[in-house]
Amino acid sequence: NAGVTQTPKFQVLKTGQSMTLQCAQDMNHNSMYWYRQDPGMGLRLIYYSASEGTTDKGEVPNGYNVSRLNKREFSLRLESAAPSQTSVYFCASSEGAGLAGGPYEQYFGPGTRLTVT
Amino acid sequence: AQTVTQSQPEMSVQEAETVTLSCTYDTSESDYYLFWYKQPPSRQMILVIRQEAYKQQNATENRFSVNFQKAAKSFSLKISDSQLGDAAMYFCAYRSGGTYKYIFGTGTRLKVLA
Numbered sequence: 268n269a270g271v272t273q274t275p276k277f278q279v280l281k282t283g284q285s286m287t288l289q290c291a292q293d294m295n296h297n298s299m300y301w302y303r304q305d306p307g308m309g310l311r312l313i314y315y316s317a318s319e320g321t322t323d324k325g326e327v328p329n330g331y332n333v334s335r336l337n338k339r340e341f342s343l344r345l346e347s348a349a350p351s352q353t354s355v356y357f358c359a360s361s362e363g364a365g366l367a368g369g370p371y372e373q374y375f376g377p378g379t380r381l382t383v384t
Numbered sequence: 385a386q387t388v389t390q391s392q393p394e395m396s397v398q399e400a401e402t403v404t405l406s407c408t409y410d411t412s413e414s415d416y417y418l419f420w421y422k423q424p425p426s427r428q429m430i431l432v433i434r435q436e437a438y439k440q441q442n443a444t445e446n447r448f449s450v451n452f453q454k455a456a457k458s459f460s461l462k463i464s465d466s467q468l469g470d471a472a473m474y475f476c477a478y479r480s481g482g483t484y485k486y487i488f489g490t491g492t493r494l495k496v497l498a
Binding site (some may be wrong): 300310315 | 435
């Protein structure tokens with residue numbers, strides 16, 4: 268049981284390049300999330316997917332796109348990377364069964380450190 | 385909009401002593417959940433403890449306990465008998481019962497002194 272996996276762990280991009288961050292979970296969770304973590308700013312939600320087939324914007328979606336490929340996988344794409352997107356990116360998943368929900372915790376991947384020069 | 389505030393960017397504690405990390409939140413909801421996550425230098429986020437708003441009893445997990453003051457919208461984390469392995473960033477998080485979104489505070493870095 269690997270939990271939440273992310274690839275790659277590290278990446279350096281030049282301004283204007285594109286890349287896709289991959290995330291997969293093997294816990295049969297309904298909800299998946301992408302966050303970025305910057306010093307002094309905590310975790311900020313970029314996009315989330317409440318269930319397979321749906322995606323919604325979070326707090327800081329500009330410059331990013333996502334795809335919920337299936338229940339297991341949720342990818343984050345940077346179409347034209349900018350230095351402001353230098354950050355650590357975390358993928359997370361949660362049971363999130365239904366809007367009523369419950370005290371479901373989020374399970375996090377190990378993170379991707381992205382540097383844009 | 386809901387917000388989560390952690391007003392202590394950094395705290396220090398002597399090994400074996402007790403430390404309390406503060407968290408306040410702002411919401412008009414009555415149904416919500418609160419969480420404390422630990423992020424050690426490995427970067428891996430780990431759930432420490434959770435609290436349902438409808439439960440009056442404070443949650444405890446071994447050396448970790450919370451002081452949940454619903455009227456004051458306060459959710460502090462107490463770590464007893466601090467250990468070197470407790471050194472980490474600690475994040476407070478909130479989720480409304482009617483949504484899938486979690487809102488995180490900016491974190492408190494805890495240093496444990498030998």
